[in-house]
Each structure stands twice: as C-alpha cells, then as structure tokens.
Amino acid sequence: MSGRAALAFEEREYTAARLDALAAGLAGTLARRGVRAGDRVALMASNRPEFVVAVRAVWRLGAAVVLFSPSWKRGEAEHALKVTEPSHAVGDHPLLAGLMPMLHLDEEPVRPSNAAFPELAPDTDALLVFSSGTTGLPKAVRHTHASFGAAVRNWRATLELTARDRIQIATPPSHILGLLNIETALQTGAWMRLHRRYDLDLLLWTIESDRITVEMAVAPIALAIASHPELESFDLSSLRYIMWGATPVTPEIAETVTRRTGVGWVPAYGASELPVIACNPVSGARLDSVGRAAPGVELRVVSLETGEPAGPGETGEIQARSDSLMAGYLPAEATAAAFDGGWYRTGDVGHIDEGGWVRLTDRAKEMIKVRGFQVAPAEVEAVLHGHPAVADCAVYGVPDGANGEAVVAAVAADGPVDPGELIALVGDRLASYKRPSEVVLVEEIPRLPSGKVLRRLLKERHGSTAGG
Structure with missing residues (x-):
C-alpha cells in the first residue's frame, strides 16, 4: 500500500509515505528556524501539495497551524495576526511575507527526511481557523488534536468513506471543510486530487477521467453544474453521491442535477466550531433536511424565549455537543457566549422531529x-x-x-x-x-x-x- 498514490496535483502524484517524508523534512527546517512545541505558525498558501505538507510539518513539532485565507487583504491578515500572535510563518503569499518573516514554500526546496518526532498530546492545539462566531469581528476557532481528530472520524463515518473512494478538492484548504476533506482522505487511505483553483469544466472532466466517487459542492458549484449546457456529455457514473454543504440546499437545483446525471445528493451541516453537526444518510438522503445528528454528535433544540430544552418539532436554537467541539475562541473572552452549559450554541434556528431529522428555518446569528x-x-x-x-x-x-x-x-x-x-x-x-x-x-x-x-x-x- 505504501507505493499507492494518495494525492494527485496536476501531473504530480504523492504516496502517503512521500508526504510523510516531506513533512518530516519541512519540520526539520522549521525547527532550525526556531519553531517549538506550543508555538503558533501562520500558514498562507494557495491550493497545492505543499500546503498539506506544511500543515503536517507544523503538527510534527507539536505546534499549531493558524490558517490564513489567500483571499484576505492586508487589514484582515493584520487582524488575524493580532488575535493569534503566531511566532512563525510559512506559505507562498507575499502579503504574509510583508507582515512577518515567512519561510517561502518556493524559495527553499523541501527535502524528504525519515526523522522521528514525539507523539502529539491530544489536548494541545492543532489548528486555528477563523470564524465570525456569533457577532463581531472574526474570531480564531481553536481545535486540539483530539477535537479535530474526532471531526475527521465523524466525517469519515458520515460519508461512509473507505480506501476505495476517490475525491477531489477545489475549495480552499484554508477553510475548515477543505482541510477536513484532505485529512479525512489521507487518514482513510482514499485517493485525492487537489486542484489549484476552481474550474467547473475541469472538475467535471476529472470526475470522468479519475473516476471520482464522492464529489463535494457548495451552492454556486451546484448551480453551475445544474446550468452547464453540456453536462450530459460528461460521464459522471462513478459518483456515489454529491455532498451539499455550507449553505441550505436549493431543491430545484439539486433535482435538476439528479435528473440530468442520475447522481443524488447528501446534504450536510457543520460549522468551524463543530465541523460535522448533522448529515443525511448516504442511502435515503432527502433535500428538505440537513439530516440527523452526525456520528458522535448530540443535538437539542432550546426555546428562544425561555432557554429551556424544546420538545420534538418545536422551534428554537439548535445546540450541539461532541468530542469534535472546539476548545474555544481567541480572543478567549469571546468563548463563554458560544456555550450553554457545555452545549455549543450554533445560532441557527430550527426544529428536530421525532425521527431526529433536523430542519433549519432561520439564523439567530448576525453573520x-x-x-x-x-x-x-x-x-x-x-x-x-x-x-x-x-x-x-x-x-x-x-x-x-x-x-x-x-x-x-x-x-x-x-x-x-x-x-x-x-x-x-x-x-x-x-x-x-x-x-x-x-x-x-x-x-x-x-x-x-x-x-x-x-x-x-x-x-x-x-x-x-x-x-x-
């Protein structure tokens, strides 16, 4: 299995062993630059294999990755630096390089290494990703190795992903869903193609040529697929389903794609703070619900008026708890408002019927x-x-x-x-x-x-x- 490709990017392919060796090599370089366990390392990079290598290199050292979106402007990056105070930076973006010393992914080739590193403590920070939380300026969501590891396990179970699956990723890995998909594929042994950028024709062609089995889509991609004039010319028969996430399903668009391709949808629901909250079953998914509580997740509805738990079918705020729940926010004082006695307050309004099906009806959050x-x-x-x-x-x-x-x-x-x-x-x-x-x-x-x-x-x- 060690010789089997795990990640493809344009004409290049990487085995899991190769990615591990490159991560070890980059970890050595970062260590020589002073990165130590407990540090925070800012990462601002485009969609590329080196992004994956950089994340894993930082983790090898017991440091936490702070994900910076390549789409940010200077003020957004400055805010992120102020909130998270990283001591080091790595990436390929000139904006970050202009704000602090940065190890540039293109200026020093990463040499593979077989160096060993200590086991990671589960309760140490692994990842900081930005979310607007409930209100105010974006906050950094803190995930430990334990919480993000639980999110990966829950996502794999939800998608029924196995080593036989083949996926592709065109969404930014600096977003929680992008990194979750990457790590879940790597830990499952599924084959993955990483795209430099989103290109619909290329995505559809790749489904056909790479025999992709699980496709991820947000609403604009779903709309683009539904309205593609030559959709029927692509062979999408390898797909088991398309996952719809990040926004509510538009049934007309989903049904149009299914009618034209024969491929069904699996709607899912999550947040940076708790990456997998609810999901439809792979068999028997429906478009009028984000699904049932994901494996490892408990859900409840709380009355907006009284704050007391509501009964089946009653409308209120959706709250969740799980081992995959964030450790908290930075700044730390923002954390308390996100919790209700150990339950994460999603800020989403909806109800859960007696069968456990979740329907979202409104947003309590201002974001x-x-x-x-x-x-x-x-x-x-x-x-x-x-x-x-x-x-x-x-x-x-x-x-x-x-x-x-x-x-x-x-x-x-x-x-x-x-x-x-x-x-x-x-x-x-x-x-x-x-x-x-x-x-x-x-x-x-x-x-x-x-x-x-x-x-x-x-x-x-x-x-x-x-x-x-």
Whole structure:
C-alpha cells in the first residue's frame, strides 16, 4: 500500500509515505528556524501539495497551524495576526511575507527526511481557523488534536468513506471543510486530487477521467453544474453521491442535477466550531433536511424565549455537543457566549422531529453566509465607518439564490456620498466575497435603546422595497 498514490496535483502524484517524508523534512527546517512545541505558525498558501505538507510539518513539532485565507487583504491578515500572535510563518503569499518573516514554500526546496518526532498530546492545539462566531469581528476557532481528530472520524463515518473512494478538492484548504476533506482522505487511505483553483469544466472532466466517487459542492458549484449546457456529455457514473454543504440546499437545483446525471445528493451541516453537526444518510438522503445528528454528535433544540430544552418539532436554537467541539475562541473572552452549559450554541434556528431529522428555518446569528463563506457585519461596518461621509451604517444579508446571501449595507450619510465609492472601499480592504452588492442610503439606522441594530427591520424594509 505504501507505493499507492494518495494525492494527485496536476501531473504530480504523492504516496502517503512521500508526504510523510516531506513533512518530516519541512519540520526539520522549521525547527532550525526556531519553531517549538506550543508555538503558533501562520500558514498562507494557495491550493497545492505543499500546503498539506506544511500543515503536517507544523503538527510534527507539536505546534499549531493558524490558517490564513489567500483571499484576505492586508487589514484582515493584520487582524488575524493580532488575535493569534503566531511566532512563525510559512506559505507562498507575499502579503504574509510583508507582515512577518515567512519561510517561502518556493524559495527553499523541501527535502524528504525519515526523522522521528514525539507523539502529539491530544489536548494541545492543532489548528486555528477563523470564524465570525456569533457577532463581531472574526474570531480564531481553536481545535486540539483530539477535537479535530474526532471531526475527521465523524466525517469519515458520515460519508461512509473507505480506501476505495476517490475525491477531489477545489475549495480552499484554508477553510475548515477543505482541510477536513484532505485529512479525512489521507487518514482513510482514499485517493485525492487537489486542484489549484476552481474550474467547473475541469472538475467535471476529472470526475470522468479519475473516476471520482464522492464529489463535494457548495451552492454556486451546484448551480453551475445544474446550468452547464453540456453536462450530459460528461460521464459522471462513478459518483456515489454529491455532498451539499455550507449553505441550505436549493431543491430545484439539486433535482435538476439528479435528473440530468442520475447522481443524488447528501446534504450536510457543520460549522468551524463543530465541523460535522448533522448529515443525511448516504442511502435515503432527502433535500428538505440537513439530516440527523452526525456520528458522535448530540443535538437539542432550546426555546428562544425561555432557554429551556424544546420538545420534538418545536422551534428554537439548535445546540450541539461532541468530542469534535472546539476548545474555544481567541480572543478567549469571546468563548463563554458560544456555550450553554457545555452545549455549543450554533445560532441557527430550527426544529428536530421525532425521527431526529433536523430542519433549519432561520439564523439567530448576525453573520452572513456568502457562497459558504462567513461574513461578519461588524467587519464590513468598521471599514465603512472609515469613510468621512458615513455617519452610521449597518450591514445585513438578503437571500441571493444559490449564493446563499448577498451583503447589503445601509448607510446614513453626513453629506453626498456615492454608493459605488463605498462598495469599492470595502473591496479594497476586505476579501471580495465581503464586498456589499448594494449600498442603501437611509435617513437613520434603526437601533434599540441599547444601541443594538435592528437588522431584521432593515431586511424587511429591503424586501418590501425590492418587491415594490
């Protein structure tokens, strides 16, 4: 088995033994640069095998990986550095290299090594990945080796993944789902192709040529597949199913793909804080539910009014607990609000029927989901407040078909202001998916006496205006 390819990238293939040797070699280089157990190492790199090698190299040393998205702008990276305070950096992105000394993945070839490293303590930090949590600026989610290892086991059981499976990954590995898929494939012995970037025709062609058995999709990819004019020309018969995650299923799109290809869907539901919360069974999946509690996960619904556990079919906040639950946030003071007596507060509103099927109906959290990525309103608002003409503002999400939601900014201005200028300002400072699709000029931002923005009122006004 040691000679069997584990990872393919363009024309290159790597066995598991080769990846291990490269990780050991890079770990030696990092150790010579001063990385020690307990340190945090920032990683900002594109989709490439060296990303996988770098993660495992940091882990060999007992250090934690801090995942930086390659789509971030300078302000976002500076915020991440302030929150996590990494002592070292590795990657291929000039932005990170400009902020702190970085071991560049292209400037020093990684030489394989057979060096041995100590066993990792399960309760030490393995991974820090950014999430908007409940409110405010993005927080770093802390996963230990034990919690992320549990997430991998739960995901493998949920997907019924075996060494016979073949998957491909085009989503950013800096996102929790991308890294979860990579680690699950490696630990299961499944074959995996890593793509440099998302290209729909290439993905469809690769399903055919590589005989992919499990495909991962977020809503925009699902829409692109459903609307592909030549979809029937691709042989997708190797697929066991397509997993739909990150955003609610759009039944019309899913059914169109199934009608045109014969391939069914497996909807799943998770969060950076608890990567696999619920999932449909591989056989007998349905499109009106995110599924039942994943293996190793307990779920309950809590009344929004009383905070008491609700009965079957009653609506409230979905809460979860599992060995795969995060250790907490950075900054640490944000952690307490995410828990309710040991249960993780998802911030999602829904109900669970007597059969255990989970249906999500609303979001209690203020974060906006755009193409599966989280956008924290406070982060966009902070940029808008930097414009001299903005007296007050509030950012909220509105439904946007397969993209999930679109970002909208309501702005009360001190004087004349061009909405396009404000949109460009956010685009210059933040990742492109955080840029508002629309700026609505208003007389004032509706707030409670406490100062809390009434975002639901803004959404209702937006809907009535759009309808009119």
